[in-house]
Amino acid sequence: MDGPDISVDLCGVLMENPVILASGVLGETGPSLLEALEGGAGAVVTKSIGPSPREGHPNPTVVTLGDSLLNAMGLPNPGMEAYAEELEWLGRGSEAPVFASVFGASPDEYAEVAARLAPLVDGIELNLSCPHAKGLGAEMGGDPAMLEQVVRAVVDTTNLPVLAKLTPNTGDIGALASAAERGGASGLVAVNTLQGMVVDVEMAAPALANSYGGLSGDALRPVGVRCVHEIAGMTSLPVVGVGGISNHIHALEYIMAGATAVQVGTAIRTDGPQLLGRIATDLRDWLVDHDHSSLADVRGILVGGGHR
Numbered sequence: 001m002d003g004p005d006i007s008v009d010l011c012g013v014l015m016e017n018p019v020i021l022a023s024g025v026l027g028e029t030g031p032s033l034l035e036a037l038e039g040g041a042g043a044v045v046t047k048s049i050g051p052s053p054r055e056g057h058p059n060p061t062v063v064t065l066g067d068s069l070l071n072a073m074g075l076p077n078p079g080m081e082a083y084a085e086e087l088e089w090l091g092r093g094s095e096a097p098v099f100a101s102v103f104g105a106s107p108d109e110y111a112e113v114a115a116r117l118a119p120l121v122d123g124i125e126l127n128l129s130c131p132h133a134k135g136l137g138a139e140m141g142g143d144p145a146m147l148e149q150v151v152r153a154v155v156d157t158t159n160l161p162v163l164a165k166l167t168p169n170t171g172d173i174g175a176l177a178s179a180a181e182r183g184g185a186s187g188l189v190a191v192n193t194l195q196g197m198v199v200d201v202e203m204a205a206p207a208l209a210n211s212y213g214g215l216s217g218d219a220l221r222p223v224g225v226r227c228v229h230e231i232a233g234m235t236s237l238p239v240v241g242v243g244g245i246s247n248h249i250h251a252l253e254y255i256m257a258g259a260t261a262v263q264v265g266t267a268i269r270t271d272g273p274q275l276l277g278r279i280a281t282d283l284r285d286w287l288v289d290h291d292h293s294s295l296a297d298v299r300g301i302l303v304g305g306g307h308r
């Protein structure tokens with residue numbers, strides 16, 4: 001395509017543009033992944049998949065807060081066997097790369113799911129960061145030693161790139177990034193949702209059935225950008241930025257802070273999957289307007305910059 005180069009090599013996975021569908025928003029079926037690809041995504045990430053079917057939490061599971069969202073879905077998914085059929089439907093011939101998001105209750109379970117889905121995808125993203133599922137996600141990925149074990153177990157079972165998706169619910173995301181690097185991760189994804197609670201005052205009850213949920217959307221963006229900036233400055237691994245992106249300016253914040261690529265979740269619920277392609281087009285136009293020939297001209301320009 002003419003104009004500035006916005007293609008990306010993410011851990012050896014080639015993408016025409018850096019805008020990726022985030023896990024859990026769409027991505028529950030093959031057709032919904034295809035919708036995101038047809039909407040112009042550079043790549044897509046599946047809903048997080050575990051070894052066996054799981055119902056998730058009872059309703060209400062979502063509270064809307066303006067341009068932000070609090071959710072406690074509880075990792076509902078059909079299990080790896082049923083989901084493999086969705087990926088087979090999508091076909092290995094799909095135009096853009098597909099990453100499988102996986103979770104388990106132990107390093108072995110993560111490895112089992114990754115091994116089952118690996119032949120059907122281009123990369124593995126490890127959900128080490130969901131903040132609302134007992135014993136899973138952030139409860140494992142918040143502990144650097146456990147995180148390292150999970151990453152190593154998966155890296156040992158597949159030749160695909162393995163990206164560790166980190167939680168912002170920690171005082172030291174750098175320690176989590178270092179643990180992922182020691183475990184052999186090819187890349188990092190930051191961030192998953194930030195734990196929060198909304199109260200329905202008239203009912204004198206939590207608004208979510210699970211009481212606590214994960215904050216995503218607009219309000220999460222400064223947290224995500226800060227986390228990406230911090231870990232991009234301390235590891236040589238590529239970092240994917242996610243949290244509160246709904247336009248190309250938001251994507252550029254992450255890219256200048258050090259992100260190789262970005263993911264978009266919550267904003268798709270209101271703007272639809274075409275938003276993914278629109279952000280990519282607007283990114284290219286922005287580069288033209290600012291006399292840049294490639295996204296590489298602005299990537300990471302703030303990394304290493306001082307902070308107080």
Ligand SMILES: Cc1cc2nc3c(=O)[nH]c(=O)nc-3n(C[C@H](O)[C@H](O)[C@H](O)COP(=O)(O)O)c2cc1C
Nearest residue numbers: 022023024048127191192216217243244264265266
């Ligand atoms: C409804 C919903 C479901 C989600 N499900 C998952 C999931 O299954 N696995 C995962 O790693 N992240 C999941 N996430 C987190 C997103 O992938 C993303 O990290 C987060 O929402 C921040 O990005 P955003 O502000 O663009 O939504 C989910 C988020 C939402 C809103």
